[in-house]
Amino acid sequence: MTDTRAVPVATEAQVRRLAQDWLRRARDGQVLAIQARPVWNAPDLLDIGGQPVRVVACPSPLAMRAALVDQKPDERLVILTDCDEDTLGVGLLAHCAKLRPVSIEPWELVRAQFAVADLDPALVKEGTWLAEALVEHTPDQGWPPITGSVLTRGHAMRSLSATLLNVSGGDLDSAGILDWTVNKSVDVVQYAALPAWLRVSVATWLADTAGAPARWAMACVDAGNGTDAIPLGLLARLLWAPDVPLSTAVTAARARLEHLLGGTQPSSADAVAWGEAAQAWVERAVDGPDRQLVVRVLARAEEIARAVQAEALLVRSDLLPAALNARLHDFADKLRAALAKPQPAALAAVEDALRTLRRHRLAATGDRATLAEMAVRLLRWLAMPEPPQPVTLAEAVARQVTEHGWVDRARLDVWAGDPDPYVASAYQNLHAAVDARRAAHDQRFATLLSAATVADTAPGGMLRVEDVLARVVRPILDAKRRVLLLVVDGMSVSASTELVQSVAEQGWVELTPGGGPRVGVLAALPTLTQVSRASLFAGRITVGQQAEERDGLAAALGSGVRLLHKADLRAGSGASLDRNVVDALADPKLRLVAAVVNTIDDALESSEPGITEWTTQTVRAVRDLLAHAHDRIVVLLSDHGHIVDRGPEMQLRSNPTGGSRWRSADTPAGEGELLFEGPRVAFGGGRVVLPWRETVRYAPRKAGYHGGASAAEAVIPLTILSATAEDAVPGWEGAPVASPAWWRGPVAPAPEVAAVPTTPGTLFESVPVSPAPTAAAGAVPAVVSALLDSDIYQKRHKLLGRSSLPDDRVSALLSALVDAGGRARVETVAAEAGIPAHRINLTITALRRLLQVEGYPVLDIDPDGQTLVLDERLLREQFQLGSAP
Template sequence: MRAFGEAVRLAVPAAGAPVAPAGELIERAQDRLAEVETHRSAERSRVETARMAVRLLRWLATPEGSAPATMLDAVQRQVRDDGWVDRARLDIFVGDVDPQVARAYRLLHAAVEARRARHDHQFAELLQDTTVAERDPGTLLRVEDVLDRVVRPIVDNGRRVLMLVLDGMGTAAAVEIAESLGRGGAWEELTPGGGPRVGVLAALPTVTQVNRCSLFSGRIAVGDRGTELRAFREQFPGGVLLHKSDLRTPAGLAVDPEVAAALGDPAVPLVAAVINTIDDALDRSDPGITEWSTDTVNGLRNLLVLAQDRVVVLVSDHGHVVDRGTEAVLRPADSSENRWRLTTGEPGDGELLFKGSRVALGGGEVILPWREELRYGPRKAGYHGGAAPAEAVIPLLLFAAHDENAVPGWAGAPVSSPEWWREPLRQAAEEAVSHEPAPTESRRPARRAARPPAQDEGLFDLPAPAATAPPSSAPTVPPAPSSPPPADSAATIVKALLASPVYADRRGTRAPLPDERVAAMVATLVAGNGRATLETLATRAGIPVHRVTGTFTVLRRLLQVEGYPVLSLDPDGRTAKLDIALMVEQFGLEVP
């Protein structure tokens, strides 16, 4: 762990440096991470934090790009990229018990915070401009639009809906919940047109009494539970809205009988349930160290069991920021609100003035902090109310049980994670290979006839025992690390594969995969020196995430000539391995 921490420390750019981390230093941190992951004393939580640290290094190495031009762009950046950063930096903030590793994490956290603060400021300035100018939202979804633009079209198409409002769920928590929901295979995530996930813009300030009431009213409104019930019944007279007290059950019952009856009733088009677990954690526990899932969000799994024939819409009323401990800044204010204040005095550092029809409190004018470390009220584990994207961007997730065509205009979702989240950086290797001579024909591998065929399904595959090396007095020299082929070599191999008579014969009888999908997956594996995650294969080949496992199985059958294990899956269950040399041999490919 200390060796890993030192590698992280060296890879973090110096404070204020405009340059990204060097690729070879990130690769070194990745190598040290691999050693940590395989150590027999590794603790799961420490390994996961180390993995998050490497992900953040890779994020810092990605080009930052220009500021978003529209509010829609800013919302989508939070959903598709920065929300994943927020998920990773929560682990880094918690840190490590070893002081040397902790120092490295602190340096990394500071570098990540500097970049995220720029993004937060850009988001807040766009939000201020959009709010005061009363700009038309266009395709941007706002909290008051969700019932009309998302839920009602599903109901009008004859499908029943379970809408789960997870109070306080931000984009970072949604990353974990969506992953846990899709892990079992029963639920398929849907997105507009089968494209990336979308987010929803909250009303201001980002507090429950504004946003949850606006969600159920279909307009900007302020109110309590009673107001929400009346507004919901006006929108959906035949629907059922459940709050925390409605979801409590007596001993022995996981779901209240009346709730179960409503979910099973064909005459109830919409059941909406408010689940307060995440919001409650902001007061009573530490949301920064909780791994949100269908197991840790109270009642979520049980409701889903009874909603298999409904489209599930997961949404929230606002997100949250976590308390920053000794880094938190308490600023005096006239009220005890945690993350918003009335317009007494001018906005200070880290604050902006917001006014307009979507500002529901303070007479239409409030001052909101965009810096996450600012608060006005008493210390808690987490806060909401401000203008940081972690608070103001509401995640929107749709799921259907084994039916990717359940919602017109929505289709099976692609992989949602960004590249830096799932794939190791190979920059140094790619730069090195450009200076190496191309392999000659004499360097092609010899035929491996002695290799035992693998079972087609891989159900009972076991790793082959290592061959015993003959005794020798010569010292053992470790093999040099292989480098990934350059892009033109990968294209050459793929072109030769698709033109191969062996491929044509097997494609016609064994695999229904389109050639372009095969080409995309094989090219990705070759470019990655024979390795890529299943999620990356799905992304490159345009495969909905819930289909990638089945597609991989078909590709494996296609490539395993005579049962040889050309393509396999790592024990981690998510990394594909392609034996490039064996594929070249088995398909008789003539490549340089």
């Protein structure tokens, strides 16, 4: 009899592994005897590869003989016995495979299962626990094959770990393990039920190979919180990161969280690594099919934070929704403070709060951060010194185009507001302050407009709607260029800033007179379609509908012109434009094709023009028409602008005769109104009352209105576009960046600019426009001067030859970036360096090529595609300029 202390108890897995090898070679009538204690706690009958195998515990030779007698013809027999060969005798051994009982040697089983000749000594050194685990948990399809003839510890542990977690071997990195905790909760629970010694061994190996995130994910599993490994990682980063100020509250929160981690605390390094891996998982998953899972994970993190009383730290997270709300509240507080006392420190605090808000990952998935940016833009504008009131109507029109139209764009967003009442109240205060200043401009604009209308003096350099054909379109036609006159009905200056930006992104070049600022056109009065659009096409003040517009255009420009209205543009299924429209644009005999797009004007009836972004995606007819107009110069304008309904702020006044925003002059003008009379007034016998205040209406509520004398209604944006070259129109050149400096980023208050008198005989009046603050002439940063003088730069410049940028352009670009602290929006750099907007991308490409010695990214562009980043340290290193002072 064998010493039972040296004989193991056979497990089902071991029996199966030995039986599998035996069945491949077994003869009829042969049994498998296994040297093991005669104890069997598993099912007596096993299915091994489709073959019924009966396992019988036989403590004696007599029991083994009985088992042989009772064996059924369709079953194979496995005997478990602790009898040695002498006890069994030759007669019983003759029935056994190999003529003897087979020993249970775990490493031999492993060698056979992996089909290898040798075992790595480091593997065997782990002990029999690993061999037994490999045997116990062998997958049904067997272990994956290996290359070579030696089974290594790494391959064995990877194979075992992948099987226990039910993942592929390639997913045993930190990202894969964290993904396992949230996507395979059933497997997590099953793994947690394994013996503790086995889980500790696997976790230790995973921590050694996959790092801290794996170590703490498995610690969460051991503590019964495996499915919370990602939420807990996000919180660990907040609680144990080195930059977290240690306080009683933080210490207490750590202690409360500790029990969820198995009674231990991570080091700062582990917390950072774990948190960054958790954040990386969220950032990958938030834009994919697991977005809803991300929402649940983030909600769980916030739930745990509340449970451990760590809510105050949530604002530090760049992922948790509560942090976004907290940052918005902080932003609102700083906005209120800056409105109350607009000192430099308060303004800088708002800018910093906006940057903090934008760092939040969820800020890019909604429009709340964009709304906050609009609020900051308005705050910058309010912080600028109020310039002198316009002296002439031309100045007032120019100010609407170059400054206040941008204010209106941001003001509409802020008026639409934020869903959080706390944030909304700050925006309400901001909107009131902006409205007050804008109302002063509207009043001044309307006063100048009223005086100019009654005086009916020559417009000088100012453009009026009835002058556009003669002074803008005809000179282009005379230069033998065909034209697409694109009239977007109801488009205000603020709407045009969005639409033109969208068009420019598709490769169109914007042209302005002499490459200067944009210009505006004065609408006819009242600012209604039947007045202003008819006057545009007729070249004189008139009133009319579509038939009169066609006749007026033909009379004004002669043959070779065609006017297309809304019904003309519509096409059947499958086409965005009627075929006749496409043919007209391609017809060389048609010198001018005019098209009216009603998208914005239609929206004033019932949609939400105040929150619509007017781009080529929302004004699709513009996109489609431009697609067929690349060989034409495009004159893009409107017939009048519009204002949006302000809800409860609107004042309904009686109006026996008139429209939504104009009335007869039967009664005197009241508050917010002015009398307008003269030949440019087409209704009321040349005499009407128009409101300049945007909150006045005379008719039932609509989504938006026009007809009045506010600058938003009466100033028409005019844009010339070319798809080919910036010199396509004589006297017009590539436009500079159109947005004001405060729109692009923080600026120092600009000095007040004195009015410049009109120069007789010029096409457009020379109007003062507040320039973006720039460095004083010759004030080039020292690092830029050193760069231009360096030998390496001179060699790079010479090597690139004609494709290189001139030194003055390099100096202007880099000076703008250095002055901005190394980060600035592309359009800001273009404006500061005086580069036309359409050239800036090519210019930046050339500058990057010049500065990237050995391919190092001295100059780069953020993933947002809008921000330039200068690495001054790398610039100094690559060009040997020395360290910064």
